[in-house]
Amino acid sequence: xxxxxxxxxxxxISLSPKAADFxxxxxxxxxxxxIIKTNLNVGRTILEDDKTxxxxxxxxxxxxxxxxxxxxxxxxxxxxxxxxxxxxxxxLEKLDRKSPYNRFLQAEIHIHTAFVKxxxxxxxxxxxxxxxxxxxxEANAKEFPDFLPNQKSLGLLHILIGxxxxxxxxxxxxxxxxxxxxxGLSELQNVIQKDQMYSDEAQLTDYLIHAFILxxxxxxxxxxxxFIQQHSDNQLFTFCGVTTLMKEGKSEVALTIMExxxxxxxxxxxxxxxxxxxxxxxxxxxxxxxxxxxxSFLTKYKGFNFLKDTYYKLFLCYWLNNEEVKGIEYLEKIKxxxxxxxxxxxxxxxxxxxxxxxxxxxxxxxxxxxxARLAFDxxxxxxxxxxxISYSENSFDQMSDRAEFNYRKGRVFQKLNNSPNAIIxxxxxxxLSENQNWSFGASSALQLGYIYQLKNEKAKAKSYFEKAIxxxxxxxxxxxxxxxxxxxxxxxx
Numbered sequence: 333x334x335x336x337x338x339x340x341x342x343x344x345i346s347l348s349p350k351a352a353d354f355x356x357x358x359x360x361x362x363x364x365x366x367i368i369k370t371n372l373n374v375g376r377t378i379l380e381d382d383k384t385x386x387x388x389x390x391x392x393x394x395x396x397x398x399x400x401x402x403x404x405x406x407x408x409x410x411x412x413x414x415x416x417x418x419x420x421x422x423x424l425e426k427l428d429r430k431s432p433y434n435r436f437l438q439a440e441i442h443i444h445t446a447f448v449k450x451x452x453x454x455x456x457x458x459x460x461x462x463x464x465x466x467x468x469x470e471a472n473a474k475e476f477p478d479f480l481p482n483q484k485s486l487g488l489l490h491i492l493i494g495x496x497x498x499x500x501x502x503x504x505x506x507x508x509x510x511x512x513x514x515x516g517l518s519e520l521q522n523v524i525q526k527d528q529m530y531s532d533e534a535q536l537t538d539y540l541i542h543a544f545i546l547x548x549x550x551x552x553x554x555x556x557x558x559f560i561q562q563h564s565d566n567q568l569f570t571f572c573g574v575t576t577l578m579k580e581g582k583s584e585v586a587l588t589i590m591e592x593x594x595x596x597x598x599x600x601x602x603x604x605x606x607x608x609x610x611x612x613x614x615x616x617x618x619x620x621x622x623x624x625x626x627x628s629f630l631t632k633y634k635g636f637n638f639l640k641d642t643y644y645k646l647f648l649c650y651w652l653n654n655e656e657v658k659g660i661e662y663l664e665k666i667k668x669x670x671x672x673x674x675x676x677x678x679x680x681x682x683x684x685x686x687x688x689x690x691x692x693x694x695x696x697x698x699x700x701x702x703x704a705r706l707a708f709d710x711x712x713x714x715x716x717x718x719x720x721i722s723y724s725e726n727s728f729d730q731m732s733d734r735a736e737f738n739y740r741k742g743r744v745f746q747k748l749n750n751s752p753n754a755i756i757x758x759x760x761x762x763x764l765s766e767n768q769n770w771s772f773g774a775s776s777a778l779q780l781g782y783i784y785q786l787k788n789e790k791a792k793a794k795s796y797f798e799k800a801i802x803x804x805x806x807x808x809x810x811x812x813x814x815x816x817x818x819x820x821x822x823x824x825x
Contacts (some may be wrong), residue, residue, distance in 0.1 A: 353385070353386070353387050353427040353428040353431060353433075353434075354386070354387045354388055354427070354428070354431055354433035354434075354437070355384070355386050355388060356388055357386075359378060359382050360382075360386065360388045360389070360392065362378055363375045363376075363378040363379050363382075363389075363392050364392055364395075366378065366598070367392060367395055367396045367399065368395075368566065368568065369565060369566050369567065369568075369596070369599065370399060370403070370566075370567045370568060370599045370600040370602065371596060371598040371599055371600075372396045372399060372400055372600050373598060374598050375392065375396055376393070376396055379392055379393060379396075387423075387424055387427050387433065387434075387437055388437075390420045390423055390424060390437070390441075391420075391437050391440055391441065393416075393420070394416070394417065394420055394440070394441050394444045395444065397409075397413050397416065397444075398444040398447065398448060399568070399600070400600065401413060401448050401451065402447065402448070402451055403600060403601075403602055403604070404600075404634055404635060405451065405452070405634065405635030405636055405637060406634065406635075407452075407636070410448070410452055413448060414445065414448075417441055417444065417445045420441050421438055421441055421442075424437050424438050424441065425438065432472055432475070432476035432479040432481075432482065433481075435468045435469070435471060435472040436468070436469070436472055436479070436481055436482055436485070438468050439464075439465040439466075439468040439469045439472070439485060440465070440485065442461045442462070442464045442465035442468070443461070443462065443465045443485070445458075445461045446458040446459070446461030446462045446465065449461060451637070452673075453671060453673040462489070463507055463509070465485075465489070466486075466489050466493075466509060467508075469482055469485055469486040469489065470486065472486075473486055480522065480523050480526060480527045480530070481523075481527075481530065483519040483520070483522050483523055484519070484520065484523045484527075484530060484533065484534050484537075486516075486519060487515075487516040487517070487518070487519030487520040487522075487523070487534075487537075488516065488520070488537055488541075489511060489516070490510075490511030490512065490513075490515045490516035490519065491511070491513050491516030491517065491520075491541055491545065492511075492516075492545075493509050493510065493511035493512075494511050494512035494513040494514075494515070494516060495513060495545045513545075513546070516541075517538070517541070520534050520537055520538050520541075521534075521538070524538065532563070535559065536559070536569060536572060539552070539555075539556040539559065539576070540572060540576060543556070543576045543579065543580070544576075544579075548580060553580055553582075556573070556576065557573070557577065557582075557585060557589075559573075560572070560573030560574075560577075560589060561589060561592075564589070564592060564593045564594045565593070565594040565596065567593075567599055567600075567602050567605070570589060570590065570593050570605070571602070571604070571605065571608075573586070573589055574586040574589055574590055574605070574608050575608065577589070578608065578611070578612070578709075578710070580711075581708075581709065581710065581711030581713075581747070582711050583611075583612045583615055583616075583709075583710035583711055583712070584612075584710070584711065584712075586608070586612065587609065587612045590605060590608070590609055601632065603629050603632040603633040604629075604633070604638070606625055606628055606629045606632070607625075607626070607629045607633070607638065607642065609625055610622045610623075610625030610626040610628075610629060610645070611645065612710060613625060614645060614648060614649060614706060615706045615707055615709055615710030615712060616707075616710065616712060616715075617652075617703065617706075617707065617715070619649040619650070619652055619653040620649075620653070622645070622649050623646060623649040623650070626642050626645055626646050626649065627646070629642060630642060636670050636671045636673075637670065637671060637673055637674050637677065638670070638674065638676060638677065639669045639670030639671075639677070640666045640669060640670045640671075640672070640676075640677040640680040640681055640684075641674075641676040641677050641679070641680045643662045643663065643665050643666050643669065643680065644662075644663070644666060644679075644680035644683060644684065646659070646662040647659040647660070647662045647663040648702065648706075650662070651699070652699055652702060652703060660688075663684050663687060663688060664684075664688065666680055666681060666684040667681070667684065667685075697723070697727050697728055697729075697733075698728070698733055700719050700720065700723055700727075701728075701733065701736055701737060701740060703716075703719045704716045704717075704719040704720050704740050704741075704744070705740060707719060708740065708743060708744060708747070713744055713747045713748050714748075716740070716744045717741075717744045717745075717748070720737070720740060720741050720744065723737065724737075725737050725738060725760070725764075731764060731768075732768070732770050732772075734764055735761050735764035735765045735768070735770055735772040735773065736761075736770075736772050738757045738758070738760040738761035738764065738772070738776075739757070739758065739761040739772040739775060739776050741753075741757045742754045742755075742756075742757030742758040742761060742776060742779065743779065745757065746758075746779060746783065751783050751787075754779070754783065755780065755783060757776075758776035758777075758779055758780045758783075759776070759780070761773060761775075761776040762776050762777055762780075762799070765803075769804075769805045769806050770806060771803075771806040771807050771808045771809075771812070773803060773806075774800045774803040774806055774808070774809070774812045775800075775808065775812060777796045777797070777799040777800035777803075777816075778796070778797070778800040778812050778815060778816055780792075780796040781793045781794075781796035781797040781799075781800060781816060781819055782819070784796060785819060785823065790823055793819070793823065794820065794823065794825055797816040797817075797819050797820050798816075798820075800812055800813070800815075800816040801813050801816050801817065
């Protein structure tokens with residue numbers, strides 16, 4: 333999910349050419365305005381009716397194709413898109429080379445191509461397109477240092493390069509990729525403050541960088557929520573806002589935004605928003621409503637990502653509603669549908685295989701752990717506690733379930749600002765997870781590090797962050813290790 337969101341917000345980078353070959357005239361502005369709101373047919377018609385030889389048209393056509401492919405994942409259109417991109421680059425190379433928009437537009441075309449390739453599972457090919465874009469943008473920056481559109485695109489890449497995990501930094505260095513987070517944020521701020529036309533896009537990028545790479549403060553999150561509500565007629569902005577708010581445990585707010593968004597008959601259908609709505613109802617424990625929405629999503633969605641995950645979520649709807657036989661029908665379909673590109677589909681595949689092969693036996697007592705996890709993920713903390721309150725670790729037969737119970741209860745108390753109880757349950761999860769490959773011990777240690785960091789007890793925080801890193805094997809090792817190392821660095825260790 334997080335990868336999908338990053339792909340969507342990275343594409344929201346446009347331009348404002350002034351030279352004859354690159355003229356963002358009122359016609360191009362109207363086309364751009366329609367395309368960015370996913371009114372693709374309207375935008376394309378405007379472009380087709382314009383008879384000028386304008387490099388902006390080439391870019392906007394690419395932009396429209398990109399949005400269509402990212403939303404619909406049409407395999408038949410993919411090959412045509414790749415061929416078109418090659419022709420578009422060739423066309424742009426023949427235009428005014430003295431204009432900063434020449435390299436910039438070429439870079440944007442490469443970025444579009446990159447994210448379509450990444451979306452379709454071609455990670456290496458997509459990465460090379462990013463490198464091509466970076467080289468063009470850096471060359472442009474040297475020749476035209478005050479060119480604002482360049483800073484919008486290059487600033488984002490500088491942040492992504494600067495946030496590369498330490499053990500992969502040598503790859504960036506080898507490829508000649510340079511940049512850091514501070515530099516990139518400064519470049520984005522230049523656009524936000526100095527370019528009225530593109531400040532919204534740069535601002536959205538800044539918000540999402542904080543949400544997925546840096547830290548989201550309560551004020552920043554509140555500002556972001558207001559920003560999304562101000563753009564309720566923009567499906568891409570709505571998508572970015574909803575997924576981010578769900579990630580931050582604000583699913584009820586996300587649901588309100590989806591229900592109150594402005595609909596336009598010209599918008600490209602965006603069935604994935606229905607999937608997100610279904611997920612929120614699953615978190616709320618309204619399983620029949622969630623099931624209907626997931627099934628509706630399947631009838632409308634023509635893509636290949638998140639299909640396995642959707643069937644897994646349908647299984648949960650029935651299993652948690654004590655209709656396991658019906659749920660298994662959906663679980664059995666996972667092997668034969670969709671792709672294994674996004675993380676959630678990989679998780680669904682693994683769960684299905686283990687469950688159907690009886691490697692993972694789910695008892696009624698274990699349902700409470702899933703219910704609590706889902707409620708917690710949605711930010712329904714009181715409901716999560718309600719699920720757990722009448723259980724103890726002795727309610728579970730398997731030691732891993734006992735560790736998970738303590739971790740889940742610790743997280744709920746942590747979110748309810750009851751750190752004394754959170755500490756008790758996290759410490760117990762660590763004891764139960766010793767010498768095991770489960771993630772609950774490492775996750776508990778990470779959260780204890782955060783608790784003591786807030787208390788300004790640096791020595792204790794340091795010991796728990798180091799404890800989190802010490803776990804050798806578990807599903808979330810890279811993520812937890814990176815977060816713990818970042819916290820240690822922030823504290824000066």
